[in-house]
Amino acid sequence: MATILTLAGDGIGPEIMTQAIDVLNAVNDKFALNLTLESGLIGGVAIDATGVPLPDETLARARAADAVLLGAVGGPKWDGIERSKRPERGLLKIRGELGLFANLRVAKLYPQLANASSIKPEIISGLDLLIVRELTGGIYFGEPRGIRTLDNGGQQGYNTMVYSTSEIQRIGKVAFELAKTRAAATGSAAKVCSVDKANVLEVTELWKQTMIEMQQAEYGNVALSHMYADNACMQLIKDPKQFDVMVTGNMFGDILSDEAAMLTGSIGMLPSASLDASGKGMYEPCHGSAPDIAGQDKANPLATILSVAMMLRYTFKQETAAQAIEQAVSDVLDDGLRTLDILDPSEAGLTQVGCQQMGQAVLAKL
Amino acid sequence: MATILTLAGDGIGPEIMTQAIDVLNAVNDKFALNLTLESGLIGGVAIDATGVPLPDETLARARAADAVLLGAVGGPKWDGIERSKRPERGLLKIRGELGLFANLRVAKLYPQLANASSIKPEIISGLDLLIVRELTGGIYFGEPRGIRTLDNGGQQGYNTMVYSTSEIQRIGKVAFELAKTRAAATGSAAKVCSVDKANVLEVTELWKQTMIEMQQAEYGNVALSHMYADNACMQLIKDPKQFDVMVTGNMFGDILSDEAAMLTGSIGMLPSASLDASGKGMYEPCHGSAPDIAGQDKANPLATILSVAMMLRYTFKQETAAQAIEQAVSDVLDDGLRTLDILDPSEAGLTQVGCQQMGQAVLAKL
Numbered sequence: 018m019a020t021i022l023t024l025a026g027d028g029i030g031p032e033i034m035t036q037a038i039d040v041l042n043a044v045n046d047k048f049a050l051n052l053t054l055e056s057g058l059i060g061g062v063a064i065d066a067t068g069v070p071l072p073d074e075t076l077a078r079a080r081a082a083d084a085v086l087l088g089a090v091g092g093p094k095w096d097g098i099e100r101s102k103r104p105e106r107g108l109l110k111i112r113g114e115l116g117l118f119a120n121l122r123v124a125k126l127y128p129q130l131a132n133a134s135s136i137k138p139e140i141i142s143g144l145d146l147l148i149v150r151e152l153t154g155g156i157y158f159g160e161p162r163g164i165r166t167l168d169n170g171g172q173q174g175y176n177t178m179v180y181s182t183s184e185i186q187r188i189g190k191v192a193f194e195l196a197k198t199r200a201a202a203t204g205s206a207a208k209v210c211s212v213d214k215a216n217v218l219e220v221t222e223l224w225k226q227t228m229i230e231m232q233q234a235e236y237g238n239v240a241l242s243h244m245y246a247d248n249a250c251m252q253l254i255k256d257p258k259q260f261d262v263m264v265t266g267n268m269f270g271d272i273l274s275d276e277a278a279m280l281t282g283s284i285g286m287l288p289s290a291s292l293d294a295s296g297k298g299m300y301e302p303c304h305g306s307a308p309d310i311a312g313q314d315k316a317n318p319l320a321t322i323l324s325v326a327m328m329l330r331y332t333f334k335q336e337t338a339a340q341a342i343e344q345a346v347s348d349v350l351d352d353g354l355r356t357l358d359i360l361d362p363s364e365a366g367l368t369q370v371g372c373q374q375m376g377q378a379v380l381a382k383l
Numbered sequence: 384m385a386t387i388l389t390l391a392g393d394g395i396g397p398e399i400m401t402q403a404i405d406v407l408n409a410v411n412d413k414f415a416l417n418l419t420l421e422s423g424l425i426g427g428v429a430i431d432a433t434g435v436p437l438p439d440e441t442l443a444r445a446r447a448a449d450a451v452l453l454g455a456v457g458g459p460k461w462d463g464i465e466r467s468k469r470p471e472r473g474l475l476k477i478r479g480e481l482g483l484f485a486n487l488r489v490a491k492l493y494p495q496l497a498n499a500s501s502i503k504p505e506i507i508s509g510l511d512l513l514i515v516r517e518l519t520g521g522i523y524f525g526e527p528r529g530i531r532t533l534d535n536g537g538q539q540g541y542n543t544m545v546y547s548t549s550e551i552q553r554i555g556k557v558a559f560e561l562a563k564t565r566a567a568a569t570g571s572a573a574k575v576c577s578v579d580k581a582n583v584l585e586v587t588e589l590w591k592q593t594m595i596e597m598q599q600a601e602y603g604n605v606a607l608s609h610m611y612a613d614n615a616c617m618q619l620i621k622d623p624k625q626f627d628v629m630v631t632g633n634m635f636g637d638i639l640s641d642e643a644a645m646l647t648g649s650i651g652m653l654p655s656a657s658l659d660a661s662g663k664g665m666y667e668p669c670h671g672s673a674p675d676i677a678g679q680d681k682a683n684p685l686a687t688i689l690s691v692a693m694m695l696r697y698t699f700k701q702e703t704a705a706q707a708i709e710q711a712v713s714d715v716l717d718d719g720l721r722t723l724d725i726l727d728p729s730e731a732g733l734t735q736v737g738c739q740q741m742g743q744a745v746l747a748k749l
């Protein structure tokens with residue numbers, strides 16, 4: 018028996034989570050997975066209830082659980098709060114406390130949604146790119162940090178971007194191994210592009226050097242390339258299919274993974290996994306809490322539902338169940354069902370649906 | 384009489400500079416500008432000649448000059464050099480030493496080149512976006528920085544992202560003022576989008592707060608919005624025309640300005656200005672040194688030629704001469720002349736030309 022902690026969070030979090038839980042319960046029955054679900058508080062709702070964005074109780078239950086399914090956190094309601102207590106801090110804290118250093122974000126083009134992108138179809142058709150983002154280090158967690166008052170009366174803000182060899186090796190290994198797995202599955206050559214700004218930042222010079230040493234010592238069969246972050250941001254637009262696995266630090270990964278997601282035109286479709294060293298993980302959609310449409314039954318639940326599939330694959334090694342969910346999602350798209358974010362008004366034969374209807378349609382396919 | 388220091392640099396630098404100098408000499412005569420040109424060494428060629436990427440002599444002449452025109456620096460030849468001596472350090476040092484804190488990069492779509500972009504035409508047609516990047520602070524210059532050996536024998540790299548209120552105000556003022564100028568020219572409302580990651584980084588929280596205070600105190604007629612860097616990177620793809628002026632720090636600016644340039648599909652066309660507090664400036668193309676095509680007469684000289692136009696506008700207040708150059712560039716595009724980087728093979732009536740032919744065609748139009 019295994020336990021999953023669900024944390025719906027804020028904004029559209031509760032709506033999308035309801036649908037994902039229905040799907041999770043359905044596969045749990047169908048494949049006799051013996052999973053138990055619990056729920057807890059994080060983000061703004063946790064602040065409202067307990068005063069902090071990640072209550073100790075939630076953290077304790079997350080530690081005890083085998084996996085966490087997260088909706089989304091944050092919203093204007095909590096923007097004015099003192100910074101150490103904001104919803105985002107709860108998210109950063111749970112990542113750090115659970116040691117979820119490996120964030121996997123897939124930017125995959127669903128052929129049914131090819132027109133939703135701003136990018137010309139020939140540039141992105143068939144896109145299937147994995148970004149491996151380091152998630153518990155770098156400038157997100159580096160000390161010292163803060164805002165201090167200067168002698169002249171002005172203020173100064175400062176943060177520290179820091180990585181050690183062992184942190185870089187740990188995430189490098191995840192990227193190299195996943196590149197091998199992906200290559201084996203498709204019969205293509207394994208390749209990793211490491212993104213840095215080694216021409217300016219010493220910390221990323223160490224990053225680059227460490228990746229080179231790992232490749233030479235252990236991953237001779239994986240082609241390793243390097244790209245500066247500014248160029249990577251350009252190349253993702255110019256020719257995203259040149260990449261297979263990209264690996265980078267926390268901040269560049271934040272930016273590049275969002276960019277890659279947007280290339281597909283369907284960020285409402287993209288799941289993510291954040292894993293610790295043992296394979297335990299937190300799973301969440303790449304999109305945010307979208308407070309502007311919260312509670313209106315307009316949100317797209319598919320990224321959260323696909324996050325359930327990732328959870329079954331990575332934490333519970335239930336590939337068949339994972340694929341069943343992915344197939345069901347593909348089927349509802351084939352049927353022409355679209356939430357607002359992925360609806361192309363110029364395309365014939367589509368049906369606009371709400372969050373609930375979309376979730377229940379996936380359920381019906383299972 | 385005023386002096387311009389030209390620094391051709393590495394890779395395609397010398398080829399594009401030759402064409403830009405021809406154009407500069409031509410407008411100098413035509414508009415009786417009384418400009419004197421000197422040349423100096425920077426980057427890899429300076430390393431080869433003197434051992435350092437920014438010789439003291441170059442720096443002294445740059446200080447004495449009224450403006451600097453730069454080609455590009457760097458290339459694989461100097462990648463193995465100890466980091467304090469690499470070509471890029473010369474570029475960073477001249478920016479810092481001359482106090483060129485305001486980097487202006489325009490992402491403008493040339494209608495003649497609309498097809499060169501990866502982005503669908505309707506998303507980018509008419510795009511004309513100004514990115515104001517802080518250029519002498521932030522993590523590029525912050526101390527402490529370096530790579531140290533840890534007790535466990537591993538290494539640790541670290542950099543510091545730091546901004547003070549006065550640095551933020553200085554660049555904020557440039558952005559607000561330019562937004563007003565642009566709005567006055569087009570008859571539209573002035574707006575600035577400030578990009579930060581205030582939900583995670585204290586230093587950018589101070590950035591955001593300072594922008595808010597400035598707007599409230601002095602720029603009530605400029606609409607100020609805020610966006611997180613990851614979202615800005617997405618929004619640039621989804622709907623770049625929502626922006627007019629964006630202002631951000633050194634590192635986010637590096638990434639976002641390259642992204643914005645690539646949206647137009649014609650980074651070979653985009654000039655930039657780096658200004659100090661008095662309007663003195665260094666002007667350079669947004670693209671790099673492109674070592675792969677150096678010396679082959681394939682480079683696009685137009686970004687450097689358009690950098691000359693920016694120089695005439697911002698440092699020498701010669702709007703007529705600046706516009707003459709811009710018109711000449713537009714005319715050669717109308718004539719169908721294209722260097723390889725902006726050639727659309729599917730379009731009829733175009734003539735592929737080399738760097739020299741392109742430069743001379745602009746000259747002939749003047």
Ligand SMILES: CC(C)[C@H](C(=O)O)[C@@H](O)C(=O)O
Nearest residue numbers: 091105108109271582583613
């Ligand atoms: C909400 C925010 C703190 C977070 C991050 O920057 O990591 C988000 O943008 C993400 O990518 O998951």
Ligand SMILES: CC(C)[C@H](C(=O)O)[C@@H](O)C(=O)O
Nearest residue numbers: 216217247457471474475637
């Ligand atoms: C060459 C490099 C140091 C430079 C930078 O990062 O500033 C370049 O990318 C730029 O944007 O001018």
